[in-house]
Amino acid sequence: MGRNAEPQPSRIVAISPDDGSAIDLRNAAFAAVLSWAVPGLGQLYQGRTTKGSLFMAAILTTFVLGLWLGGGKVVYASWKPGDTRWAFVCQAGAGLVAMPAVVQSAKLLGPARQPLLLNGFMAPPLAPGQYVSRSYADRLARHDADIRPDDFFDKPPLKQFRRDQLAQWHRQLGKFFEIGTLYTMLAGMLNLLVIYDAWAGPLGPSEDEKKRRAAESATTTVSTAATQPAS
Amino acid sequence: MEATTTLTLTTVMVISPWLFETPLLGSLAGRVPGIFFGLPLVALASLIFAATHHEDPAQIRLATVHWTVWLGGMLGMVLAAVLLLGWLQ
Numbered sequence: 305m306g307r308n309a310e311p312q313p314s315r316i317v318a319i320s321p322d323d324g325s326a327i328d329l330r331n332a333a334f335a336a337v338l339s340w341a342v343p344g345l346g347q348l349y350q351g352r353t354t355k356g357s358l359f360m361a362a363i364l365t366t367f368v369l370g371l372w373l374g375g376g377k378v379v380y381a382s383w384k385p386g387d388t389r390w391a392f393v394c395q396a397g398a399g400l401v402a403m404p405a406v407v408q409s410a411k412l413l414g415p416a417r418q419p420l421l422l423n424g425f426m427a428p429p430l431a432p433g434q435y436v437s438r439s440y441a442d443r444l445a446r447h448d449a450d451i452r453p454d455d456f457f458d459k460p461p462l463k464q465f466r467r468d469q470l471a472q473w474h475r476q477l478g479k480f481f482e483i484g485t486l487y488t489m490l491a492g493m494l495n496l497l498v499i500y501d502a503w504a505g506p507l508g509p510s511e512d513e514k515k516r517r518a519a520e521s522a523t524t525t526v527s528t529a530a531t532q533p534a535s
Numbered sequence: 536m537e538a539t540t541t542l543t544l545t546t547v548m549v550i551s552p553w554l555f556e557t558p559l560l561g562s563l564a565g566r567v568p569g570i571f572f573g574l575p576l577v578a579l580a581s582l583i584f585a586a587t588h589h590e591d592p593a594q595i596r597l598a599t600v601h602w603t604v605w606l607g608g609m610l611g612m613v614l615a616a617v618l619l620l621g622w623l624q
Contacts, residue, residue: 322591354592359583366579373572483572490576494583501587508588 318505327352327505336503341399343495346502359498367398367491374484377473381409382428387470389428391485397492412436417462423447429469435462450476570614577606 316329329335330350339346343363347356371379379402382389395402405426408419412427418440419427430436430444436456441463445453450472456463474481501507578599585598 320590322589322594325590327590352590355586355590355595358586358595362579362582366575369575479569483569487572487576490579494580497583497587506588506590 321506321508329502329505332503336499339499339502340397340495342401343399343491343498346499350502355501359495359501363398363491363495363498364401366494367395367401367488370484370487370489370491372484373480373487375473375477375480376425377429377477378481378484379405379426379488380428381405383409384428384431387429387431391489394489394492397495398488399495402488402492412440429473430465430467431470432466432468434465435459436465437461438463441465573610574607577610578603581606 316332318327318329319325320327328350335346335349337346338349339359342360344356344358344360347353347359350356379392379395380389381392392402392405395405404421405428408421408425408427412419416437417435418437419425421427422440422443424440424444436444438461441456442453444451445455451467451469455466457466477484581602582595582599584602586595589595589598
């Protein structure tokens with residue numbers, strides 16, 4: 305290295321618990337953010353392609369499966385009194401796949417009084433007395449079998465919903481509302497482990513595993529010493 | 536392959552909410568006990584836990600089986616206890 309050479313940036317390295325090899329974590333904080341945004345993407349950024357693709361497939365599949373089981377209705381963000389969706393705190397751990405819920409909720413509660421995606425995907429359920437835009441109310445009445453045009457009071461320029469859409473969803477989906485919620489929550493929570501793996505590398509073996517390996521190593525050493533001829 | 540999988544899953548999720556309403560769920564509702572929907576979650580938790588503790592794919596597989604047995608066994612014991620209490624009442 306010459307006198308005027310640039311100093312190498314320090315690299316964050318973890319140690320593999322399996323074979324003791326070094327794992328280059330590159331920019332660990334950036335990898336953690338990537339792993340939040342898309343599960344496993346941080347590991348792919350670090351070159352750990354097997355784990356990255358494993359995490360991506362497992363967590364995204366579970367999230368989408370939960371969304372499917374819940375009729376597309378179990379992931380939504382709501383902070384209304386009486387319907388504070390605490391489950392979304394866990395679902396948000398799955399990353400960008402859950403973020404349309406935030407946009408939908410913000411638009412529905414904002415001046416527009418309608419979600420960005422008018423099909424209501426990931427939009428929060430309407431509460432009794434909630435005001436919505438006429439176009440959203442008309443669309444719900446046309447496409448949702450449980451909603452009729454007379455479920456809305458006409459309050460120009462808006463319409464006011466008379467019923468409880470969350471109760472309708474529970475009636476329509478039955479146990480699948482809770483099952484879908486559970487799947488999506490678990491996908492989000494397990495992604496927290498994935499984020500930590502991207503930031504700090506593998507967690508390493510448990511204490512029992514370390515003791516087992518130490519015992520095996522000691523047994524191997526004793527056996528080797530016993531079989532070696534005396535010098 | 537990973538990018539294709541991700542893109543496919545994201546597309547399905549974003550553009551086709553009507554895909555989520557299928558007759559299959561209606562037929563499953565009465566026939567499959569809810570407890571069986573927990574089995575994939577046990578497998579998922581075991582897989583993620585194992586994969587975040589190891590780097591080698593073979594070790595990940597072994598650890599996944601290890602944790603699945605542990606988790607399934609513990610949950611199974613809890614289920615057995617609950618069923619026994621219900622039967623005794």
